Amino acid sequence: MVAVRSRVDRLVSPTLSRHLLIALAAAVVLLLLSAQIGAYDDYNLTAVAIFAVAAAGLTLLTGLNGQLSLGHGALMAIGAYTASLLLKDHRQFPVIVVLLISVLSSGVIGIVFGYAAARLRGPYLAGATLTLAVALPQVATRYKSIFGGDTGLIVPPTAPPDWLGADFPAERWLAWIAVAAALVTMVLLANLLRNAPGRAFKAVRDNEAAAALAGIDVARTQVLAFVISAACAGLAGALFAYWSGITSPAGFSLSLSLQLITAIVIGGLGSLAGAVWGSVVLVYVPLLTSGMASTLKLPSSVADNLPLAIYGGILVIAMLVAPHGIQGALGRILAIGRARWGHTPGGGQKGVVDWDDPAPGT
Amino acid sequence: MSRFFVLTLIGLTQGAIYAAMALALVMIWRATKVINFAQGAMAMFTTYLALFAIDHGAPYWVAFAFALLSGFLLGAVIERVIVRPVESAPPLNVVILTLGLLLFLEALAPMAFGGQIKSFPPAFSIVGLHVGNSQIAFSPFDAFTLGAVLAVMVLLLLLFQKTNLGLRMRASAFNPEVSGLLGIRVGRMLTLGWALASLVGALAGVLIAPSLLLYPTFMDDVLVFGFTGAVIGGLDSAVGAVVGGLLMGFALSYVGGYFGSDLETVGALVILVAVLMVRPRGLFAVQRLRQV
Numbered sequence: 263m264v265a266v267r268s269r270v271d272r273l274v275s276p277t278l279s280r281h282l283l284i285a286l287a288a289a290v291v292l293l294l295l296s297a298q299i300g301a302y303d304d305y306n307l308t309a310v311a312i313f314a315v316a317a318a319g320l321t322l323l324t325g326l327n328g329q330l331s332l333g334h335g336a337l338m339a340i341g342a343y344t345a346s347l348l349l350k351d352h353r354q355f356p357v358i359v360v361l362l363i364s365v366l367s368s369g370v371i372g373i374v375f376g377y378a379a380a381r382l383r384g385p386y387l388a389g390a391t392l393t394l395a396v397a398l399p400q401v402a403t404r405y406k407s408i409f410g411g412d413t414g415l416i417v418p419p420t421a422p423p424d425w426l427g428a429d430f431p432a433e434r435w436l437a438w439i440a441v442a443a444a445l446v447t448m449v450l451l452a453n454l455l456r457n458a459p460g461r462a463f464k465a466v467r468d469n470e471a472a473a474a475l476a477g478i479d480v481a482r483t484q485v486l487a488f489v490i491s492a493a494c495a496g497l498a499g500a501l502f503a504y505w506s507g508i509t510s511p512a513g514f515s516l517s518l519s520l521q522l523i524t525a526i527v528i529g530g531l532g533s534l535a536g537a538v539w540g541s542v543v544l545v546y547v548p549l550l551t552s553g554m555a556s557t558l559k560l561p562s563s564v565a566d567n568l569p570l571a572i573y574g575g576i577l578v579i580a581m582l583v584a585p586h587g588i589q590g591a592l593g594r595i596l597a598i599g600r601a602r603w604g605h606t607p608g609g610g611q612k613g614v615v616d617w618d619d620p621a622p623g624t
Numbered sequence: 625m626s627r628f629f630v631l632t633l634i635g636l637t638q639g640a641i642y643a644a645m646a647l648a649l650v651m652i653w654r655a656t657k658v659i660n661f662a663q664g665a666m667a668m669f670t671t672y673l674a675l676f677a678i679d680h681g682a683p684y685w686v687a688f689a690f691a692l693l694s695g696f697l698l699g700a701v702i703e704r705v706i707v708r709p710v711e712s713a714p715p716l717n718v719v720i721l722t723l724g725l726l727l728f729l730e731a732l733a734p735m736a737f738g739g740q741i742k743s744f745p746p747a748f749s750i751v752g753l754h755v756g757n758s759q760i761a762f763s764p765f766d767a768f769t770l771g772a773v774l775a776v777m778v779l780l781l782l783l784f785q786k787t788n789l790g791l792r793m794r795a796s797a798f799n800p801e802v803s804g805l806l807g808i809r810v811g812r813m814l815t816l817g818w819a820l821a822s823l824v825g826a827l828a829g830v831l832i833a834p835s836l837l838l839y840p841t842f843m844d845d846v847l848v849f850g851f852t853g854a855v856i857g858g859l860d861s862a863v864g865a866v867v868g869g870l871l872m873g874f875a876l877s878y879v880g881g882y883f884g885s886d887l888e889t890v891g892a893l894v895i896l897v898a899v900l901m902v903r904p905r906g907l908f909a910v911q912r913l914r915q916v
Contacts (some may be wrong), residue, residue: 330716378897381904384715385659389855390896396848397893404886516844520723527720564735571731577724581717582709 281452285445292441296434304433305505306545311440312501313541315447317525318534319494322451324523325532326460327487328467329379333391335519336398337375337492339511340368341499343402346415346509357420357439361500368496369489376488380481395519399511414510417503440501447494448534454490455534463487528580530589539588547573630761631881632874637766639873640773644828645850646857646865646872647777648821653859655797655817658707658718662725664847666702666822667829669729670695671838672737674830675744684747688830695826696819703818708811730840739840744833769831776824777866783820784862793817849876852892856899858906867907871895 296304316338323329341364348360375394379387402409409415422435454460462483465473474480503509521544529540551569560568584591645663652660660666674691678684702725710718748764784790795803796813804810828850829843836842853872857864872892879891903909 324716330719378901382900383904385653385859386855386900386904386906388659388719389851390893390900392848393852393889393893393896396845397889400886400889404884404890516848523716524720524723527716531714531716563739566739567731567734569731570727571735574724574726574728574731578706578721578728581713581721581724582706585710585713585717 316498323491333395337495338499341496345500364500372492530587635874635877639870643869664843699822861908864908
């Protein structure tokens with residue numbers, strides 16, 4: 263009886279229940295939000311959730327295990343093509359089955375890549391993954407009969423279930439699925455990182471020799487990190503297939519891989535929250551800047567390229583002024599706030615602290 | 625046999641370009657331990673500048689020199705203004721910085737020079753030479769490409785091995801702190817290293833532009849294959865960069881010729897992985913003891 267109690271205690275640890283609570287709160291907020299916004303914003307919300315899944319996996323690999331991958335777009339492509347091929351022959355497959363099989367297939371392929379990656383370090387791994395990102399879409403181009411060549415494979419949309427009503431928008435349904443997938447991923451990863459595997463990842467990142475001396479199997483830990491990361495990318499890829507409605511090599515160009523790595527660094531390397539911030543930046547900054555560019559009535563050669571120029575400029579400036587990304591900057595602001603007001607447990611609300619707000623009582 | 629010969633010639637010329645790009649990356653890596661992902665975009669920009677000069681009536685050779693000079697200056701400015709402040713930042717931050725620069729330059733170029741695809745004139749004829757009665761896939765311009773890359777490599781070798789300046793540059797890259805104590809202006813040496821590297825990159829841009837045509841992302845593949853070549857050779861070795869770049873040229877040409885051009889990049893990946901599985905730090909890596 264006592265043994266069972268302690269096992270239950272261990273399963274439902276304070277950290278796990280905290281993660282579950284945060285995820286539940288986020289789910290409620292996003293559920294209410296998605297009912298308020300239109301189809302266009304649902305579409306963007308879905309994109310944020312998809313990038314968050316992929317970026318969270320990449321954060322685990324690059325931020326916490328120190329393996330630099332410039333080819334995560336290729337792993338997303340594996341998930342997307344798995345989903346598309348499944349749906350090509352079995353249109354009626356439920357979403358959850360498609361997503362799980364995609365996770366599985368990219369995870370299995372991740373084992374192969376992971377073993378290769380575990381031998382490589384720093385820029386050599388970067389070079390290998392970069393080449394992977396360029397090469398893999400070419401396979402789809404080459405084997406047209408299977409992967410549909412450059413035109414790609416059409417992905418049938420997933421229809422909302424009947425109990426939601428006949429006029430429930432499909433965009434909102436997909437947003438729900440993507441957000442749910444993102445939250446499940448986050449909870450699982452957060453829990454993993456709080457426990458022995460997470461500590462092993464960081465130990466290997468910080469000092470391989472010391473980690474090995476402490477009894478950690480360095481190569482195995484690196485492969486494990488790669489597999490989990492690949493599985494996340496596969497999930498994101500399958501969702502991406504539903505989201506874009508077509509899976510083609512052009513959707514998984516090198517720039518997708520590079521966008522993911524910029525997202526996790528801009529968001530704040532090594533934290534899952536940073537992966538979410540980065541995904542928001544990735545989706546909304548180009549939207550904002552292209553909206554800006556179109557209202558300014560500039561010549562088309564300028565207006566078309568202004569968003570990219572601004573995005574590139576933001577990356578450069580962010581690395582110069584906020585090297586620890588958004589999460590790092592938030593942490594610093596919170597720390598300043600705490601120092602000013604004195605740390606009051608329970609009182610300090612996590613969120614934006616107004617920089618110029620005078621301290622109370624002055 | 626003749627097909628093999630043709631592919632070898634194509635591979636040699638392409639490989640010279642990749643070797644130049646790989647050399648540029650290795651020079652910057654050795655000087656500042658940065659992989660400059662903006663190298664290709666910088667070369668793209670200087671090639672646009674050369675075309676701008678040609679369009680405004682400058683003779684080819686003036687434009688050629690203009691591209692190299694602007695490459696030199698661009699490299700120096702970028703090192704001094706945006707790379708220096710992040711010198712001690714985590715390596716990944718510098719990677720993101722150069723990626724940001726890549727995107728910025730690729731967006732700036734169409735704004736400044738127009739977005740349409742442009743052709744770039746070669747210095748010499750691109751029609752294959754005649755040997756006896758048959759025409760071979762090797763044009764005067766290909767010969768010039770090979771000669772120019774070779775000349776730059778010899779000049780760099782002389783600079784690094786035979787001159788006092790080269791010695792100071794090598795010392796700064798090898799151990800900045802000790803070099804500083806010995807009175808070397810380390811900062812200047814690093815700036816010069818970046819400047820020379822992007823001059824080499826600019827050369828690659830001007831040489832490849834006639835066959836690839838000129839558009840904002842035209843150097844992306846050259847960067848990827850140059851980087852792959854540098855990794856195959858070993859990032860710490862200039863000789864390795866040249867050998868790796870040439871290997872990439874041959875490999876891509878043979879794979880493209882025998883298996884179809886859409887498998888070129890897959891071939892590159894296979895070769896890269898095969899080399900790295902045997903030698904994880906590249907062909908010309910100096911085996912080091914593991915640092916604890």
